[in-house]
Amino acid sequence: MKRPPLPVRRSLAEGYREAFTRLGRTLVVVAVVQGAVALVAAPLLVALFGLATRASGLTAVTTTTFGQFLRSPAGLAIAITSLVLVAAALLAQAAIFAFIADARLRDGGFTARGVARRLGERLSDLLRRPSTLLLIPYLVLVVPLGQAGIGSVLTRWIAIPRFVTDEIVKTPMLAIAYIVVILLLWWVNLRLIFTIPLLALTDMTAPRALARSWMLTRWRSVRVVALLAGVLVPLAIGSMILAGAALLPTLISDATVPDASLAVASLSLGALQVAVFFFVGVMLMVQAQTLVAALRAAQAWEDAPLTVAGPRRRVGRPLAVTVVTASVLAFGGASAAASGPLDEVADGATLVLAHRGFTASGVENTIPALDAANAAGADLVEMDVQQTADGRWVLMHDTDLKRLAGKDTSVGALTLAEATAITVHDEEGRTAKIPSLREYLQRADELGQQLLIEIKVHGGETPDYVEGLIDLIDEVDGADEHIYHTLSADVVDEFTRLRPDLTIGYIVPISFGGVPDTPASFLVLEQSVYTQQRRDDIWNTGKAVFVWTVQDEADMRELMRDRVDGIITDHPDLAVKTLEDVTGEKGLSARLADAVGRLIATP
Incomplete structure (x- = not known):
């Protein structure tokens, strides 16, 4: 036919x-x-x-x-x-x-x-x-x-x-x-x-x-x-x-x-x-x-x-x-x-946060990644914590261990001893043990490294898990030495009720409409959610604006010129260098080139 x-x-x-x-x-x-x-x-x-x-x-x-x-x-x-x-x-x-x-x-x-x-x-x-x-x-x-x-x-x-x-x-x-x-x-x-x-x-x-x-x-x-x-x-x-x-x-x-x-x-x-x-x-x-x-x-x-x-x-x-x-x-x-936007110059105040540490030099959420992020000059290291079956705390992003350890089990099903005995790995073949939160905090204290602690919720936590987490951090390093964020609005509410003196943020991966109604001190916007108008709306409520996960250098420059309060990135070394380059930059050509690039990419 x-x-x-x-x-x-x-x-x-x-x-x-x-x-x-x-x-x-x-x-x-x-x-x-x-x-x-x-x-x-x-x-x-x-x-x-x-x-x-x-x-x-x-x-x-x-x-x-x-x-x-x-x-x-x-x-x-x-x-x-x-x-x-x-x-x-x-x-x-x-x-x-x-x-x-x-x-x-x-x-x-x-x-x-x-x-x-x-x-x-x-x-x-x-x-x-x-x-x-x-x-x-x-x-x-x-x-x-x-x-x-x-x-x-x-x-x-x-x-x-x-x-x-x-x-x-x-x-x-x-x-x-x-x-x-x-x-x-x-x-x-x-x-x-x-x-x-x-x-x-x-x-x-x-x-x-x-x-x-x-x-x-x-x-x-x-x-x-x-x-x-x-x-x-x-x-x-x-x-x-x-x-x-x-x-x-x-x-x-x-x-x-x-x-x-x-x-x-x-x-x-x-x-x-x-x-x-x-x-x-x-x-x-x-x-x-x-x-x-x-x-x-x-x-x-x-x-x-x-x-x-x-x-x-x-x-x-x-x-x-x-x-x-x-x-x-x-x-x-x-x-x-x-x-207006072209006249904005980075003021150097944007914080660089290493996403789960510096994962180019260590497995995410491990001590080597923390050390590498600190060496790269990150202002803060973002990391994830979850509660174990016995009410303790370890670092892990995923609720299960399939991706990093090849094991068909979850953090919530393991005790602290069981979890910290497990070796995790990345695609480049690097390995490390899952660290306990206590161990990680102690190393951060030795380095003088401030943390952004993400509180992960898997559904099997103890009733007082937020209070227990704060008590542990207070015991090891002082809870006010670090800042916090979470995807859970309930955690934000409970955290604020227990310790209004601490700084906690609310993660916003997807958002339509205005500024979310939350007692959080700052909002963490997924990069596709971020706009200058949304930044201004959030600032007008007295909250700070962080953006994640920013990987491209041109995007970093744009956000730094927008003077967002922080960017979370897998490339803290690049972000630190970019911040140095754009802070107080002279001439308009570089700013115009980035604006032109964005316009051509999304006409």
Whole structure:
């Protein structure tokens, strides 16, 4: 049986030709569609999620409060509505580009009214069908996690948290399984790449469109990759050219007129933001037109032509003038907004915390890793403690010993003597004994090393375990010599009740909404949760902000310039050096380069 053709070269040629020979109209489409998504849809959805949080009686939805959120009918209803709206907005965004692409390929023109009418008809038809719910997991999970093609700002927040992937890759089998799952999601995205164009341009239901795309791409994955690569590679090259053009004026200014560098860098970053907005939008139009051209070829081969057509009409001058005016205003606003962050200089006060010690030189949560972290210059060493079956305390992150010792048992099932007799190892072959908390505290005292002690809860603790832990630390080293944090809101409450004079933090791996309601002295944010706005909101409550697990040097520089109170990292040596480099740095080029890098990485 012959397979439908998916012509690569011809489809790409048609995609680029239609986008760039009518570049003015393409820019207007980008401004209207992408502007509506960025300035209307995205803020509206954020507001709806905030409303859902407040309707549940919460200030923020975290891993601890998620159960309460699910038990709130009002909050859950608003959240479900928000997810439906996310899917609808994603569908509408992609469908509009598909409508315009098809109309251009048919007769060269379209009208805004015609596109709006067709969009309304298709959305109305699809939303009446229960089977359309299949699009929610596809659009909200499979597409953003699979990362095939240019994505949407609406799903930028959907990703596997870095702390999860960091833990996964520490176990070889889990790392392999993770890679397989990601590749599988990517492949599924390739196979379903024509789903949205089919939904937009035919009267198919969601299940039929998904099945049809799957059929059209059977044994065609390489061609689909070629279609997407023909868009993504030029996108990457063009982005790098724009980045270089944005950096050059500030490099010159730093060398010749340093006092003008802040203004030059702000204007450059503002101009780059507008340029990237339009460039990515144009390439999104190219992607849509390329896919529609390939789909049209496949449908024509089977004598099942697409159905949408529109009368040819030029974009009205008033709309074009409005877009130009809005772009100029956006440039001014972006430049003004950029001056504040670019003017921030690291003050050297950010604490460097070694995550479970320095694991490049010792097994995590062991004495050798503590010694190495101290030698690397870490301000604090973060470590994990758990209670044993006999009410004592040892260092261990995982609740079981499979990863580090290859044993099918848990810390809570072992006595202190049994646990400390076990040898743990890492992937490099280093070994060490599991240390007791008493032993670890004594070594830290000898080194003069302050600790950040994470209190792990496995569910089998004694009723007075928090009090017992504090008493032990007081006995060995003085509980006020160290600081503490935990994932458990109950532990924070009990710890604060028993010893309000001590400093304890609340770990926030996932958070939506405002600042979590907690008596903790500081919040430990997972890196993907951190934003400057969230930092300011937390600071306004009088709490400090720590960020974990920060591994990349550019991320370290950004957070140090943001003057967060501490960063937790597996690379304390790099963090210490980076802090020295950025503290009091001169010139704007380095700061602008990092800002440009972040913008290009997540346009």
